[in-house]
Amino acid sequence: MQAAVEFANVTRHFGQIRAVDGVDLRIDEGTFFAMLGPSGSGKTTCLRLISGFEKPTGGAIRIFGQDVGLVPPNRRNVNTVFQDYALFPHMNVRDNVAYGLMVKGVGKRARLDKADALLSLVKLDGYGGRKPGELSGGQRQRVALARALVNEPKVLLLDEPLGALDLKLREAMQDELKALQKRLGITFVFVTHDQGEALSMADTVAVFNEGRIAQIGTPAEIYDRPRTRFVADFVGSSNVLPPDMAARFGASSSWASLRPESVRIGLDSARITGQVIALRYLGAGTRVIVAVPGGEIAAFLGKGQPVPAPGETVALGWDDGALHAMEAGQ
Amino acid sequence: MTLATHDSPLPTTTTATATAVLPQRGLGDRLSALFWQHPNVLLVGLLVLPLAWLGIVYLGSLAALLLQSFYSIDEFSGMIVREFTLRTYLELLRPANMDIIIRTVSMAAAVTLGAAIIAFPIAYYAARYARGHWKALFYLGVMLPLWSSYLVKVYAWKLILAREGIITWAADAVGASAVLGAILSLPVIGGTSLSTSYIGTWLVFLYVWLPYMILPMQAALERVPQSMLEASADLGASKWQTFRTVIFPLAMPGIIAGSIFTFSLTLGDYIIPQIVGSSRRFIGQAVYQLQGTAGNIPLAAAFAVVPIVIMLIYLTIARRKGAFDAL
16 A cells, blocks of 8 residues: 655754654555644644645655655645634635635636535535635534645645534534545544544544654554553553552553453452542443552443442452553653 | 542631622722623713714814815905805816825825835734744834824935935945936936935835834734635645735735825825925815915815815725725
8 A cells, every 4th residue: 555644754843842753654545544642742743744834854754655845835735624724714615615726727617616516525505605704613614624625635634623613513523524534535634632533533543742653553452552651541541550560460560551441340350459439420431440559440330330439448350351561661 | 429528618717607699898899780780881981981072072173174165265355155165176176276186195095005015024024923022123113213203204304315315325325326316307206306306205204104004914914823824825825826815815904904094194294295395285285275374264174075085985995895804
């Protein structure tokens, strides 16, 4: 499979700050690629390096094999859906969508027809005559998407595009984006700090931390076999056990991760006992925080399971494979 | 299920019985309550005085002016005839008076255009790149000329532009006298020296009114988010296309606001053309002479109405052209 985007030891420093610090990465053509990380982890800077709004301090960036080190943004065949949508307020929706064709010199009739076709693709038929200010947040998001697709880019970059939407709309848009990506076959590079969004939508997830990629893999790999403490903690809230504690449970003497939903409460297969110190109701179930010798372990109890009271002493158990040993360091 | 986090209640202060409503403390609280219950009272209270000032003093005098322009003057006695007539306006159409109007409007348009061209890069830099100290320095640099006396500045310019002034001297020093001579020998806008030509008048107007163009322009450009310029480049636009299709239309309200200042200030000014320029009159000078030495108040009023009408026409055209679409 051809690489849509490749980073070879790319760095981007802002003065003393190393926003991107030696990133190697390969995004395969036609995949849905998520860049996941907390704010300031370098994920957005990486996206802007692809679009050309940032220049690398060092290293090389290739888009479909071509080095883009000296190519300005307007000559890169990639388009961006901006976080704040960045729709032009003085143009109506149709002119916004047709903008990419207008600057290329495509005739009025042809470009407006294409704009209408794209508005129909994002289910906004009949909205062409409105101004962006007259649309809801979700509708503006769709216009931004249609506008970014009008030039038929090789790679579509999405910078936290769903961040400003409410939960219900966000979930609907996640499904739509995923379906759209499948249908168009374009490579999508999606930046988000929402781990649920990254896991549910992406084929491949890169977890960023402090300017570097902490782990890259399929959502299942990232979730089930986090490589570092940071990944275990950031992607789903995991129990991160220090080496001495992990060794007591039979794992090798390194840091280990134990997902709360793998932890059972009850006497069968009990490995440790502790006292319940807090309960957190999460709707789909309850998280039980248990104080054990040497630390705390969180267990997730699904609906219908009996919930212990705070202060109660409980036994905790899990299957043999549930405890996952991680690499040393961050 | 909740967790008990406090073993003891919060420490209580002096009063034993807690109430849901706090006692009223004096006039301030009572007024606050009144304004909260009737928000319009506050609005009326705030607006009555300024509106009265604006309405009576400002609009009132404007109405008086308008009224005067419909009177005429008795040519033999020099007395004002207080009867409605359009004769005074017809007098404006005399070739000599039309010359004054055309001269003034052309100058105002040239000053506005020049100011817009010079102000744009400065405003763009200030809005997009200047931060912290540089921004403070920008405001200082733009406002500083406004702090000194207008007359001092104009006389300073007269010295700069005079035949014996620094520009002639500098042109001699670098051997560009021929260039200066060529510029001064241009028809209409040339003259014996810069300080007695339309070019000189234009330069001084440009200098004096430039801050009024820069500031609104900068405010408008500041409201254009960086991501919008990036979106344009991202979609394939060159820098020039981005300027023409995104930056310029979005800066338009600021440009219009600035041009209202430069245009109307030039239309009404009577000191600069008096000191720097050929002795041919502008509207402001005509008004000044007609209401003073000539005692022809109706014609002065009719002249004074001209800039108002021109500004109304200008704004109407600007609105038709969609200049305020980005507001």
